[in-house]
Amino acid sequence: MDIELDREIQRNLFAFLPQLPDLLPDHEGWFAVLRDQRIAGLYAKLSEAIRSADGEFTDGRYSIQRITDRPVELGMFSGAVDQG
Structure with missing residues (x-):
């Protein structure tokens, strides 16, 4: 994974x-x-x-994060998502 993308994902997650x-x-x-550590949009479906x-x-x-209270790692799309 690109180091800059990895940093962006981590910064976005902490924000x-x-x-x-x-x-x-x-x-x-x-x-x-x-x-850039800001929510750019909210979507009901991952594809959207x-x-x-x-x-x-x-x-x-x-980066894309699923809005859930159960953190699960999903690689480039997430650092706090629920696969269930």
């Missing part, structure tokens, strides 16, 4: 985690697209999140 309590009530199970992120961030420098 995302404190926002989880506010996001969970209305968006549990949704997917957040993150760029990927399509939007790929279209908006053509350099590939973004």
Whole structure:
């Protein structure tokens, strides 16, 4: 994995985690697209999140996190997602 992309994912994760309590009530199970430590969009389906992120961030420098209270590692798409 690209070192800069890995750093972006880690920075996005640390910015995302404190926002989880506010996001969970209305968006549990949704997917957040993150760029530069900010939420760029919320999507009900992973495919929608990927399509939007790929279209908006053509350099590939973004991450996607599932909004859940159970952290699970999913590689480039996540650092805090639930596969279930």
